[in-house]
Amino acid sequence: MPTVHVRLSQRVPETLAPELMKRLFFAASSIEEFQLFTEDGSVVGVELTLNSADSAGVAEKIDRVVAEQVLTQRPLAPRSVWESPVVRSEFTDAFPELLAQDTVVVSGEGQVGFAEPLISLFGYLDRRLRAIALSLEGAREYQYPTLLPTSVLDRFGYFGSFPQFPMFVTRLHNDIDVYADFVERYREEQRVPDDLFAHCSNTDYCLPPTMCYHSFHQYQGRELAGGSVITARGKSFRYESRYHTSLERLWDFTIREIVFMGTPEFAAECRNSVMRQTFALMEELELAGGCEVANDHFFANADTAGKILSQRMMELKFEPLLPVAADRSIAVGSFNLHGHFFGESFDIKGPDGGPVASGCVGFGLERLGHAFLSQHGSDPARWPTAVAQEIG
Amino acid sequence: MPTVHVRLSQRVPETLAPELMKRLFFAASSIEEFQLFTEDGSVVGVELTLNSADSAGVAEKIDRVVAEQVLTQRPLAPRSVWESPVVRSEFTDAFPELLAQDTVVVSGEGQVGFAEPLISLFGYLDRRLRAIALSLEGAREYQYPTLLPTSVLDRFGYFGSFPQFPMFVTRLHNDIDVYADFVERYREEQRVPDDLFAHCSNTDYCLPPTMCYHSFHQYQGRELAGGSVITARGKSFRYESRYHTSLERLWDFTIREIVFMGTPEFAAECRNSVMRQTFALMEELELAGGCEVANDHFFANADTAGKILSQRMMELKFEPLLPVAADRSIAVGSFNLHGHFFGESFDIKGPDGGPVASGCVGFGLERLGHAFLSQHGSDPARWPTAVAQEIG
Incomplete structure (x- = not known):
């Protein structure tokens, strides 16, 4: 998997580094691993291991996390x-x-x-x-x-x-034709088909x-x-x-x-x-x-x-x-x-x-x-x- | 909600009535309630309370359940x-x-x-x-x-x-843009939007x-x-x-x-x-x-x-x-x-x-x-x- 070095558009004070680290994996599902780079007490870049080739897109998402979710925070002294x-x-x-x-x-x-x-x-x-x-x-x-x-x-x-955070629970739409279509697809592919949700219609329940x-x-x-x-x-x-x-x-x-x-x-x-x-x-x-x-x-x-x-x-x-x-x-x-x-x-x-x-x-x-x-x-x-x- | 009487295309022996009852709610999600009608020791019809107007479609689904799932069974004496x-x-x-x-x-x-x-x-x-x-x-x-x-x-x-039977677990696709789009829709509609699954991509887990x-x-x-x-x-x-x-x-x-x-x-x-x-x-x-x-x-x-x-x-x-x-x-x-x-x-x-x-x-x-x-x-x-x- 490619490793790329991304330079942040804005520096992040080291006191806010934990806030950045908490959010990086949620920025893009293509980030497999990361490591922060610091200069003069600020985070200035991130080394990323990616499962996709779109490193520019990921860099842009990280800049948005920094601007919207990290730099907006006011660090307070622990009490x-x-x-x-x-x-x-x-x-x-x-x-x-x-x-x-x-x-x-x-x-x-x-x-x-x-x-x-x-x-x-x-x-x-x-x-x-x-x-x-x-x-x-x-x-x-x-x-x-x-x-x-x-x-x-x-x-x-x-x-x-x-x-x-939330996880949603769904199921096949309750109809004999939907079940029969799904079973036919399932037997052909020998696995749950990627378009599972096309057979589902219920979003009434989630996990707490x-x-x-x-x-x-x-x-x-x-x-x-x-x-x-x-x-x-x-x-x-x-x-x-x-x-x-x-x-x-x-x-x-x-x-x-x-x-x-x-x-x-x-x-x-x-x-x-x-x-x-x-x-x-x-x-x-x-x-x-x-x-x-x-x-x-x-x-x-x-x-x-x-x-x-x-x-x-x-x-x-x-x-x-x-x-x-x-x-x-x-x-x-x-x-x-x-x-x-x-x-x-x-x-x-x-x-x-x-x-x-x-x-x-x-x-x-x-x-x-x-x-x-x-x-x-x-x-x-x-x-x-x-x-x-x-x-x- | 409309109540309709559906006549079965094939008679079901009363010994198989429990098998039919076990399957009726899975035939179509529009069936709210049902009651079987018997004549001379056979189930010949079903009275249905429906939450939709398509009673012909439902009748056809019930006939399929009878033909494929009920009449194919060989009742054995309990042991x-x-x-x-x-x-x-x-x-x-x-x-x-x-x-x-x-x-x-x-x-x-x-x-x-x-x-x-x-x-x-x-x-x-x-x-x-x-x-x-x-x-x-x-x-x-x-x-x-x-x-x-x-x-x-x-x-x-x-x-x-x-x-x-199975219930599938999913979640929003892990990407800051997906989260942001979803939150915008969510705030507009003040509820989880009906097209929730358009924001989800994961089918890796289910409930046992x-x-x-x-x-x-x-x-x-x-x-x-x-x-x-x-x-x-x-x-x-x-x-x-x-x-x-x-x-x-x-x-x-x-x-x-x-x-x-x-x-x-x-x-x-x-x-x-x-x-x-x-x-x-x-x-x-x-x-x-x-x-x-x-x-x-x-x-x-x-x-x-x-x-x-x-x-x-x-x-x-x-x-x-x-x-x-x-x-x-x-x-x-x-x-x-x-x-x-x-x-x-x-x-x-x-x-x-x-x-x-x-x-x-x-x-x-x-x-x-x-x-x-x-x-x-x-x-x-x-x-x-x-x-x-x-x-x-």
Whole structure:
């Protein structure tokens, strides 16, 4: 595959390099690999490995990403709200060993299966987080289906803010002639034909990019008498392009979710309670890490920079970040307040008759497990006693 | 919506009426409801509620279903291999009550969420079935991702036999220009545009219609030294058209799966052991029911009738059927032998160097739970003591 060096039309300050790196694979599907080049504290070029010959077209797309999605951002100083007393200088990349033992199995892009002791470890972490959820007043647990109506995400304009993540579900159009035509084509070609979508007509369902949308959908059009808390564990899906790696950034992953709805004070208290209890759990699990103000990865348009800035200024989103290597941490969840956004979008009324305020907390169980393995290794005998006892 | 009476071109013997009913909603998406009309022991017509005016086109499609998929079948006398000593004459339709309590939540077609005590009940049933799986020699548990590569189903021609069931997963084509065009359209229309697929290009993944395909994919190209047993719990998906109802025929459901690979004798022994232990479990759970020879619901083509006949004659598939009403039972799982079919399709070699023989057992947890609720009611205080104690 050709390697080409592309010079950026505008220089990118190194402080914004992570923002550029996060977006490059979404710029064009022909980018197989990339490496940034810097001069005098600025990114000035990108070396690309391409699966197509159109390097000029790709260069133009990258310039647009830089202009619209990177340089529009205002870097803010990190603000930390928790720092684990645990300090760690050694990390394990357990993945190759787990692969060799068939303890993890890669079945597709960003799709990983796993066996014991990981099933028990992830189950243990989930039980602890579930207990935090159920400590909140009136909490109720649900198990939701996987499919989510597309109309649920349409209600609050999800696809306009995050067109890069969602996965849509379709099927052959329900008609004996369509089935028969398709089967004939399929038998001729011995594979699903490239024009599959010509036989499909349904776009009613998609896969949930996160779990809390199931809860807002469930409560749509209702009036809540007081504060409500819902917790759920389930599968979520995000197209992560070529960013998938080990258990860190799966396309197909498991979230333990906690949603709270009520007055703004109730939502804030719930979030703060979950944060306090989570930090205590991390310390009990002897995990190094911290928690910082964060923002969502909106797809750029005219108001993106403003959205990100106000989200950060109002501290609506915090992320617990756990180191997985000497120079790298990953977010294992997020603690969010939504104001009245979802109450308005889903017509959910609160105790005062107006749209309910809400917040949610989600933990990526595979990511949390991955950080745990990176810090404690894959041998259960070396895990903190409380964990080892429970899953022994 | 118009109601029309369609006279069939060929009479269908009443013994084949269930086969016709199973297929009618797949004949044309315009059929909203139907009712069969019989004369002298034969189905002679269908009353249809249609969401379109093309009743002649629909009549023609139904005639084709009758000719190709129904009259080609040879009804065989049922053969029972187990009959529960538990006899039951009263049944509960717990669903309306569970809905009223928010214990179940309908979120889409064939998509149902649930709260306690159902989460614990389904979890208990799963633990008992998992223990049966782990009683088999060398059994190993896996948790698989949800997404399944389309190529896995292509390997053994799934889409040619069951084009009506699968759901495909796609996403916007990964390119900043596609995202930007889509977002512009989306903002104009305030909803996902009808021509969504014009912005999508990926057909690499689908949703698994059952769990065992993950296991065959995992072992693809390997050589097994001895008998292997894998068990997994996970989400499976089948488009059930308008047949979805309560927890009985979900589009999106949970399977506890057991796959065994080895010599044909090993596969048969595993299947028989799981069947014996399952029947004992059903009796311990005080469930009425039986188990019969069954067949897969192949989409009709020239060789369908032969496939079904040979599957039934060789007794490759048994289904445990539990009554949910005085006049109706549902299959809550299946016990299958595959011969060398998957060993050949996935190039998995057995201890003798040839393609491995395989079999699998799958339980639909929501269906099993639904049968349990229909027979025992929704009040945990009235459930068999062993269950009530475990989840109290």
